Amino acid sequence: MDLRFGDSKPTDEERAAVDALLGPPESSWEGADRSDADLRWARGGRAARDRRDLLLPGLHALNDRVGWISEGGLDYLCRRLTVPPSEAYGVATFYAMFSVRPRPATVLHVCTDLACAAAGAPKLCEAAEARLGPGSGVKVERAPCLGLCERAPAALVIRAGESARPAFEDEVRSGPKGGPGAQLPGNGIEKGRRGRRTAVCAPATPDTAVQAATTPENAPEEPAAALAVPQAPDPRLLLLGRVGTVDPAGLDDYRAHGGYTALRRAFALGPAGVIREVTDSGLLGRGGAAFPTGRKWQATASQPDHPHYLVCNADESEPGTFKDRVLMEGDPYALVEAMTVAAYATGARHGYLYLRGEYPRALVRMEHAITQARARGLLGDDILGQGFSFDVEIRRGAGAYICGEETALFNSIEGFRGEPRSKPPFPVEKGLFGKPTVANNVETLVNVLPILTLGAQAYAAIGTGASTGPKLFCVSGSVARPGIYELPFGATLGELLTLAGVRDGLRAVLLGGAAGGFVRPDELDIPLTFEGTREAGTTLGSGVVMAFDDTVPLPRLLLRIAEFFRDESCGQCVPCRVGTVRQEEALHRIAARTGADAAADITLLREVGRAMRDASICGLGQTAWNAVESAIDRLGAYE
Amino acid sequence: MTVTPLGIPRRLLEFTLDGEPVRAPEGSTILDACRAAGKDVPTLCEGDTLTPKNACRVCVVEVEGARTLVPACSRKAEAGMEVRTGTERARHSRKVVLELLASSVDLSTTPRVAEWLKEYEAKPDRFGPDAARLNEEPRVDNDLYVRDYGKCILCYKCVDACGDQWQNTFAISVAGRGFDARIAVEHDAPLTDSACVYCGNCIEVCPTGALSFKSEFDMREAGTWDESRQTRTTTVCAYCGVGCNLTLHVQDNEIVKVTSPHDNPVTHGNLCIKGRFGYQHVQNRD
Numbered sequence: 001m002d003l004r005f006g007d008s009k010p011t012d013e014e015r016a017a018v019d020a021l022l023g024p025p026e027s028s029w030e031g032a033d034r035s036d037a038d039l040r041w042a043r044g045g046r047a048a049r050d051r052r053d054l055l056l057p058g059l060h061a062l063n064d065r066v067g068w069i070s071e072g073g074l075d076y077l078c079r080r081l082t083v084p085p086s087e088a089y090g091v092a093t094f095y096a097m098f099s100v101r102p103r104p105a106t107v108l109h110v111c112t113d114l115a116c117a118a119a120g121a122p123k124l125c126e127a128a129e130a131r132l133g134p135g136s137g138v139k140v141e142r143a144p145c146l147g148l149c150e151r152a153p154a155a156l157v158i159r160a161g162e163s164a165r166p167a168f169e170d171e172v173r174s175g176p177k178g179g180p181g182a183q184l185p186g187n188g189i190e191k192g193r194r195g196r197r198t199a200v201c202a203p204a205t206p207d208t209a210v211q212a213a214t215t216p217e218n219a220p221e222e223p224a225a226a227l228a229v230p231q232a233p234d235p236r237l238l239l240l241g242r243v244g245t246v247d248p249a250g251l252d253d254y255r256a257h258g259g260y261t262a263l264r265r266a267f268a269l270g271p272a273g274v275i276r277e278v279t280d281s282g283l284l285g286r287g288g289a290a291f292p293t294g295r296k297w298q299a300t301a302s303q304p305d306h307p308h309y310l311v312c313n314a315d316e317s318e319p320g321t322f323k324d325r326v327l328m329e330g331d332p333y334a335l336v337e338a339m340t341v342a343a344y345a346t347g348a349r350h351g352y353l354y355l356r357g358e359y360p361r362a363l364v365r366m367e368h369a370i371t372q373a374r375a376r377g378l379l380g381d382d383i384l385g386q387g388f389s390f391d392v393e394i395r396r397g398a399g400a401y402i403c404g405e406e407t408a409l410f411n412s413i414e415g416f417r418g419e420p421r422s423k424p425p426f427p428v429e430k431g432l433f434g435k436p437t438v439a440n441n442v443e444t445l446v447n448v449l450p451i452l453t454l455g456a457q458a459y460a461a462i463g464t465g466a467s468t469g470p471k472l473f474c475v476s477g478s479v480a481r482p483g484i485y486e487l488p489f490g491a492t493l494g495e496l497l498t499l500a501g502v503r504d505g506l507r508a509v510l511l512g513g514a515a516g517g518f519v520r521p522d523e524l525d526i527p528l529t530f531e532g533t534r535e536a537g538t539t540l541g542s543g544v545v546m547a548f549d550d551t552v553p554l555p556r557l558l559l560r561i562a563e564f565f566r567d568e569s570c571g572q573c574v575p576c577r578v579g580t581v582r583q584e585e586a587l588h589r590i591a592a593r594t595g596a597d598a599a600a601d602i603t604l605l606r607e608v609g610r611a612m613r614d615a616s617i618c619g620l621g622q623t624a625w626n627a628v629e630s631a632i633d634r635l636g637a638y639e
Numbered sequence: 640m641t642v643t644p645l646g647i648p649r650r651l652l653e654f655t656l657d658g659e660p661v662r663a664p665e666g667s668t669i670l671d672a673c674r675a676a677g678k679d680v681p682t683l684c685e686g687d688t689l690t691p692k693n694a695c696r697v698c699v700v701e702v703e704g705a706r707t708l709v710p711a712c713s714r715k716a717e718a719g720m721e722v723r724t725g726t727e728r729a730r731h732s733r734k735v736v737l738e739l740l741a742s743s744v745d746l747s748t749t750p751r752v753a754e755w756l757k758e759y760e761a762k763p764d765r766f767g768p769d770a771a772r773l774n775e776e777p778r779v780d781n782d783l784y785v786r787d788y789g790k791c792i793l794c795y796k797c798v799d800a801c802g803d804q805w806q807n808t809f810a811i812s813v814a815g816r817g818f819d820a821r822i823a824v825e826h827d828a829p830l831t832d833s834a835c836v837y838c839g840n841c842i843e844v845c846p847t848g849a850l851s852f853k854s855e856f857d858m859r860e861a862g863t864w865d866e867s868r869q870t871r872t873t874t875v876c877a878y879c880g881v882g883c884n885l886t887l888h889v890q891d892n893e894i895v896k897v898t899s900p901h902d903n904p905v906t907h908g909n910l911c912i913k914g915r916f917g918y919q920h921v922q923n924r925d
Binding site for chain 2: 006071087088090093094100567569570577579586589608610
């Protein structure tokens with residue numbers, strides 16, 4: 001590889017941000033000043049290129065510090081990691097949270113997705129844009145779902161600046177008792193600059209959003225995660241039982257509430273025993289694909305190739321989904337424990353938690369939990385004296401729905417563009433870094449704990465025969481008590497909506513998010529199980545249940561879904577790259593048309609949709625037409 | 640003496656292709672089997688010297704038991720597989736893919752695409768006059784070759800040829816996302832500010848003419864490009880001792896472009912700047 005770097009130089013700030021992550025450069029081959037020794041031998045090669053997976057953290061470091069990624073900063077990062085600048089540029093431009101053009105240090109992300117749009121996001125966005133003009137030092141960006149649907153409309157402020165350690169550390173310092181803004185970290189104040197901060201503003205009004213954007217350090221503290229769980233506190237809940245009762249920062253408190261009993265049981269059972277329990281429990285993946293977890297674990301564990309990797313997919317980006325955020329914010333140690341169990345069963349010694357970039361509080365809590373667990377010997381070498389070693393590394397996403405697809409997620413971790421790979425080979429055989437990898441959703445992993453503490457039989461007795469255990473549902477939209485609900489599989493849609501206090505005038509329910517489908521208000525007896533929804537011709541997906549009343553025009557919702565897929569298509573394959581654009585164009589044309597006027601475009605939509613479903617590489621393109629199709633066929637949109 | 644590498648003997652797999660039993664060596668793709676059986680499956684992003692990227696999805700076929708269609712170019716043949724290449728479902732996807740491409744990209748210099756559009760009865764204009772197109776202007780920033788991204792179908796072949804599959808220069812990459820994704824050098828700079836070494840191996844693999852010799856681009860602009868009046872002569876590059884094969888495309892006694900045979904066992908169609916572009920001395924008669 002013959003790398004060529006441009007003449008742009010990094011600023012001191014950019015250099016410091018990259019060096020804080022990678023350590024100071026050791027030779028001029030890595031960007032330090034040239035010494036005599038550098039002329040005698042070349043450093044680089046395979047050892048240097050093996051750090052490619054630090055590209056995404058490096059881009060984050062630059063973006064966190066200065067708010068955008070300059071030519072000089074990118075070139076310096078490339079030099080440090082021996083990455084071709086063209087590839088790094090391709091990666092940097094892939095993610096929505098990065099900018100390769102100068103922008104103000106503060107960015108206000110206003111969610112304009114389904115739940116927020118129905119709660120007045122367009123007006124919020126316009127008002128914020130009008131008040132935060134060019135001179136305000138704030139850039140307003142319209143964002144896809146921020147995963148705060150229970151508090152719609154939502155906005156997220158991210159202000160770049162110096163921080164003591166990687167991003168968001170400041171929140172740990174100041175919270176939970178001191179309140180945000182109590183203490184700014186580092187010496188940012190002395191230099192007359194403000195440190196990096198984030199503020200979540202939900203539900204947002206133009207006033208609160210503008211205020212949070214201009215002074216994020218004074219933004220009111222985010223309400224406790226338990227407020228997103230209307231059932232909480234309820235210790236009978238298997239997955240959410242600790243949310244609201246346990247201190248998310250306290251490892252001792254977690255253990256006092258039954259924490260780490262599952263891991264002890266796992267050590268007693270041995271890896272094969274754990275896999276047997278998980279298989280017998282009938283646990284199906286909760287990320288949307290409903291693949292049997294036990295089978296996945298068994299397939300990975302039996303691979304002769306080593307090392308094995310464990311990846312926890314916390315890149316929760318399906319519009320309307322926020323269960324993983326609440327789990328990580330409310331009960332972070334449960335995920336650490338569950339990942340340890342999964343790693344033990346599948347023979348992985350290294351785990352990655354790929355966390356959505358838009359979840360600042362979940363990141364802080366998980367970082368804290370992992371540090372604590374490591375300090376107490378529950379991660380690292382020789383866990384609980386059992387001779388088993390495992391550690392978890394957090395990787396932050398940067399705004400790409402597609403990275404929730406497991407192979408795209410692997411590419412993202414490895415420092416490449418988050419484009420899905422073609423399968424086969426499947427991840428259990430060749431996954432992260434080309435090695436056998438087990439990739440599970442947060443909720444799936446957390447389910448492993450009750451499986452081990454209750455035993456597979458007792459767990460399998462919950463729910464229905466084909467869909468066992470409890471399920472988390474993300475209820476939002478036109479309901480009195482939006483939030484995460486834990487119900488055993490088999491409850492009907494109507495029961496769930498009654499629990500959440502559905503409002504009058506229900507027009508449609510979206511199941512499974514943008515990749516899911518709409519159902520009618522007269523179909524509320526659909527059982528919420530994988531098989532029940534499949535029989536009803538719809539999908540459970542990731543557990544999204546979004547209720548819409550008749551005040552929201554259906555064509556506008558469909559248009560928003562189409563825009564979402566157009567924005568989030570990675571662009572790799574033609575059916576999805578161009579098909580999502582054509583789908584959006586057709587929905588634009590018929591936004592105000594019905595009947596015969598819309599018929600030609602609906603035929604077009606069907607043909608393009610069918611090709612997207614049949615010929616796209618990954619699930620994004622394959623499901624991009626689902627919701628629109630269901631709205632046309634089930635709800636009679638455009639009739 | 641030419642040594643033809645025979646490789647390890649490969650087991651033959653038996654499977655069904657359009658109802659006919661066929662045998663294909665282990666490791667070969669469905670596309671290999673289709674071609675061996677004389678079936679014409681359209682391909683765009685597939686390249687004979689590159690690892691299949693299966694990005695264009697125009698070669699999709701139906702495999703019994705698979706939920707979606709599978710790309711023939713990259714899916715390996717398996718024993719007992721039942722493959723159907725001409726079903727209504729496969730043809731529908733090919734048709735729509737061709738329509739989507741033709742409605743957004745300038746395919747005027749893509750070989751065979753007109754024939755396929757006709758065969759699959761594709762109607763690219765049915766997306767209306769306002770259908771988004773790439774709308775890129777040709778980038779003429781050096782004397783050797785032109786990048787006309789209005790003709791780019793984003794097949795990744797140039798990126799793969801420039802990167803780890805052949806040249807290891809990594810001058811270009813895909814930048815941006817979705818419909819806005821484009822092939823670009825770092826910071827979307829002109830080629831002259833990039834790592835490009837002007838080997839032209841990206842032009843060699845480009846399936847649409849988005850990348851072309853400056854000489855070809857200028858002649859097409861002037862309307863003087865006429866392949867029927869061109870001869871192709873394969874010879875040996877005279878610059879160094881490697882002995883790469885060159886195919887000189889000559890029109891009116893002038894070399895208008897240089898390619899290289901892909902079946903050359905050493906170079907596989909790759910050249911360096913001298914072999915690819917250093918031919919002016921041949922025609923400089925002063």
